[in-house]
Amino acid sequence: MAAINPLSNPKGVKLQCELCNSPAHLQCSACKVTYYCDSDHQQADWVSIHEKICQLLIPLRITQPFSSSAEERSHSLEQLLLRKKHLIDLTLKEAQKHLYGGRHADVIPAAMHSLSFTIDVFGLATVELVPAYLILAEANIGLGHLPQAEEYLSQAYWTVLKTTDCSNAIRSKLHRNLGLLYSAKGEFEESLRHFSNDVYFASETAGTNHMSVTGGYFHMANIFFRQNKMDIADSLYTEVTDIWHAHLSKLLNVHVNESSRSMSSLEKDQENLDENQEAEALQILSAICDIREQAPKKDPAKIMHILHTLTMLHFIAMDWPKAEEFGKKLLLTTQQLPEEKISDDIAILLRLIELKCTAK
The missing domain is CATH 1.25.40 (Serine Threonine Protein Phosphatase 5, Tetratricopeptide repeat)
Incomplete structure (x- = not known):
């Protein structure tokens, strides 16, 4: 794990923790563009995802040199967008691996990064946010944090409802997570209804x-x-x-x-x-x-x-x-x-x- 450096924040500069947005006091010594409120959050982020994206964050967070021509500026912005989309996919994939491995606590930082990058690229009201919402919900169900899981699922549900062209694959995953939530709450009939919807939408996508x-x-x-x-x-x-x-x-x-x-x-x-x-x-x-x-x-x-x-x-x-x-x-x-x-x-x-x- 990369070392962490104590910070002496410059006057007027507010640095925030990568995980909780609290005032940051520590810096990752490897990338020098990531900050944490304490060593526990630095460790959690490192284990979940930061080790894999540490150096990839540098081009996103340092000041880019001024481009004299419109063509250079356009190319620079295009490369920046590609980097962000790559990080969306990478962080979501790592979160999913942790989820299938039963490492629910490790899911959260990676999925939060994916959500943050997705908001940055696509905005706050887009169906592209739903996969990250669903992974965060399932991880919180696994941790027994049902109110937090319900909040993420509500965000995913309303996003899907407002999207006319949402895929059946996304709808399938949404109902699966709703089924898991109601199962964890002991509401089995409602859980079975959502799992049935999961099977229906999955079948519509790929066959029975x-x-x-x-x-x-x-x-x-x-x-x-x-x-x-x-x-x-x-x-x-x-x-x-x-x-x-x-x-x-x-x-x-x-x-x-x-x-x-x-x-x-x-x-x-x-x-x-x-x-x-x-x-x-x-x-x-x-x-x-x-x-x-x-x-x-x-x-x-x-x-x-x-x-x-x-x-x-x-x-x-x-x-x-x-x-x-x-x-x-x-x-x-x-x-x-x-x-x-x-x-x-x-x-x-x-x-x-x-x-x-x-x-x-």
């Missing part, structure tokens, strides 16, 4: 069997699980597993059927499974696996199905140790099934894992 609908199904299943409606919960967990199993099987088949191609070529075919989708899949499928393995009455076939899905996910993510670990569990579970032979797709997957692990 697309991986984007699985988040809504998964959270609905969790509600039914909490209500002890196990048959409904079980069917929804199965639906989520089926969708991911089918999608991951397609990606894996690219590798199997065109094995002469390089791994980098395989990665190009996986453009629809980005880092955050991978993280969401891991979060959802791992939770379902735990539920299956901890059930009072275990169903080996369902355990095998979720283990097969998770093994494919780890293989496609090129996490060979995890792929090997889950592959062994998959093989053991398959062998425990009565008269169950290892299917061709599982046998091929286990062979691919063995090849990758021996090649390390």
Whole structure:
């Protein structure tokens, strides 16, 4: 972590903390353009996002040299705008990674930066603000700060209502977060209504069997699980597993059927499974696996199905140790099934894992 320098503020100059806007007394010694009220806020910002954007902030916050021509000034402004848009994407992506990792406190600084840059570029009343509002809301739900989460969701909701061309993908994410809020408040019927809307808008965007609908199904299943409606919960967990199993099987088949191609070529075919989708899949499928393995009455076939899905996910993510670990569990579970032979797709997957692990 970069050191922090005590400040002796020049008379009349007011420096504000990067996180809370309180009077600042410390400066980041690396970029020298970022200030904090205390070392706790400096540490929180560093862990969340500042380490990655420290040097990127310098061109935004130092006085730019005077340009003599209109063309130079226009080019300078264009480059500044591109830098800000890059930071919007980078900070939002980092906030999302923290969120899927369950590091809710680390989400806040990164998402606040994204919100600040978005306001700077697009203004205060634009749908571009909604992704940052939603991430901040979900992080606060995770931290148990429900009033703050409700405030962010209200801002997102009214922004969406006022926007005629808001995408169904954004509407889906808004209803998912509203579902999470009402679930945290124990208002299950309202929560289920919003999760249903999440699935509806996700389906309108990508189809009923697309991986984007699985988040809504998964959270609905969790509600039914909490209500002890196990048959409904079980069917929804199965639906989520089926969708991911089918999608991951397609990606894996690219590798199997065109094995002469390089791994980098395989990665190009996986453009629809980005880092955050991978993280969401891991979060959802791992939770379902735990539920299956901890059930009072275990169903080996369902355990095998979720283990097969998770093994494919780890293989496609090129996490060979995890792929090997889950592959062994998959093989053991398959062998425990009565008269169950290892299917061709599982046998091929286990062979691919063995090849990758021996090649390390």
